[in-house]
Amino acid sequence: MSLHLILVEDDDDFAQGLAADLGGMGHRVERAGDGRQALAALDREQFDAVILDRMMPRLDGLSVVETLRARGITVPVIMLTALSMASDKVDGLEAGADDYVVKPVAAEELNARIHAVMRGRRWMVSETDTIRAGDIVVSPTSFRAWRGGQPITLANLELKLLAELARHAGEVLTRAMLIERVWGYDFEPETNIVDVYIRRLRLKLTEQGGADPIETVRGIGYSLKP
Incomplete structure (x- = not known):
């Protein structure tokens, strides 16, 4: 399934490589370099999922996902971060993220997690x-x-x-x-x-x-x- 994704990541080299790998899997990937750019893009366009770095300048990932949920935006969010402690994962999930993936992660695993989150979302939708x-x-x-x-x-x-x-x-x-x-x-x-x-x-x-x-x-x- 081809998806329209936004990758929010301030490490340009990492973002470029990951976007290329996901693009090679058939996805359309747009990039944002910080949280404010991400929120502006999400106001302009519809995305199937957000891949969101936690540690960013100007506006961090937790603030981004909290803002999205406060606005009633239910787009799936996969938080991608170098922070691996259980408490960090709990913070991300409680803020409203659907999944929490620790760097480094293979594009194949990230792709599988995105699809798993979306399958779960479809299961929850009712009349x-x-x-x-x-x-x-x-x-x-x-x-x-x-x-x-x-x-x-x-x-x-x-x-x-x-x-x-x-x-x-x-x-x-x-x-x-x-x-x-x-x-x-x-x-x-x-x-x-x-x-x-x-x-x-x-x-x-x-x-x-x-x-x-x-x-x-x-x-x-x-x-x-x-």
Whole structure:
């Protein structure tokens, strides 16, 4: 199974070699050199799994995984580190990592662990994790969305926005409501961030030729047609 992975590692030589090995196994691997770059990439794009170094400058791996889980991002995380004490592993797993691998590790073993984590995640997904609105299906737990049976590639915030609209299909959600539920702010920022993300979402939902399912309620907010 070919996966879209992000490798977060500040050791450039190690990251380059590991990315090449995983790429040779058919995966598409993107790289980030520190935790802040990783969070920015995960906001922009959808990944199947994160390979995350623990010890990094600017923002360490524990902080990254804690931030992801606090935002409701459930992407599988395999923490990769030179720290091998049991207490270090416990810290990583309790922070929200799915697995904890000690360096050095062969790419073949890492590949097997990634697939094992993903098999476990699929086993846990149930019908209660699926939100349906018309021909749109969203599964927040597995971080996937479909329209008319075709997968839609969404960034994290785009998927959260679609899930919130689908959860309340037929209802009007104000910009303030969306800001609070999707971005977690208790105030409305000065930017038109909701409108920007709605525009992106519309493009992706209609790129296969379907009608625009999002209705603009002028001066109030947005509604997903049920």
